[in-house]
Amino acid sequence: MHIAEGFLPPAHAVAWGVASAPFVVHGVRSLTREVREHPESTLLLGASGAFTFVLSALKLPSVTGSCSHPTGTGLGAILFRPPAMAVLGTITLLFQALLLAHGGLTTLGANVFSMAIAGPWAGYTVYRLLRRYDVPLMVAVFSAAFVADLSTYCVTSVQLALAFPDPGSGFLGALGKFGSIFAITQVPLAVSEGLLTVLVMRLLVQSSKGELTRLGVLLAEKQSRTETEAVTR
Amino acid sequence: MRKNTRINLLLLLAVAALAVLPLALGLGDHKKEPFTGSDGEAETAITEIEPDYKPWFSPLYEPPSGEIESALFSLQAALGAGVLAYYFGLRRGRRQGERRALEGATGNPAPGSAEESTAERS
Structure with missing residues (x-):
């Protein structure tokens, strides 16, 4: 769940907007380059955005007795790197802020920072690390999606604790408060998101081998393919 | 499978x-x-x-009731699900078409490697 409209003091709202803007601008550039150089990836890009759309519309009950929704940003971060998700996540957040009164325009910068920047980068980092140590693809995909989802809401908790430190216990006290609302609620949802991302990745491995190879998700295959290509040439 | x-x-x-x-x-x-x-x-x-x-x-616009809000949330999910379904349907259709074309051209079931290389070219 995102920070509601008007619930960040103006200075914080502006600061998070300034922090997010360069990531989104860079994301737009890298996305247009990707589409220009590889027009065939447009469809898969659309599918990654669609995945974020579906998951962030699913409000699910959680162990804390409240509801929240996953983010769906891990998949796109693995496939197209985090800058692409800075754009796709921002589009999703704009849709929800404008039509659903969910999140908001004044808190857009902060919400973009948590969901479209911090989450994807955290998930992508975990994915790359695990892949470097030859962890199986689906384990890495699950971990990346789990971390992208959970870290988004940890960042949201930090953002709110920075804006509203507890009068008695200060920043840490407020962080505990917001963390118990957002982060703990999110743990089972992050597991769900991990499982759903694994499901979609399995379907992609079945249906889009060529695409995944070009994007570097299926590495071993890439080597064998370049070998066979060299032979046929 | x-x-x-x-x-x-x-x-x-x-x-x-x-x-x-x-x-x-x-x-x-x-x-x-x-x-x-x-x-x-x-x-x-x-x-x-x-x-x-x-x-x-x-908010500039607020859904007037919980029903309208859930309708808009469903719209969001439906849009996303529609695009995802289109993607996987298209992929499946393409693979089937390629397999059929290969079978037609060679007269026998195509080996896996040939199928993959055409998938990459497309």
């Missing part, structure tokens, strides 16, 4: 179970209003910490 489908179904089942369990176990029973949004709870926490805080901006 059949084993694949079974694993995919198990994944979906696990997600469904994770969503249903908190409801079935009554984990929201200790609350006055069970299963509200965590963003609303955060708003309450903010007013607890700073009772004087007033939101300084309100």
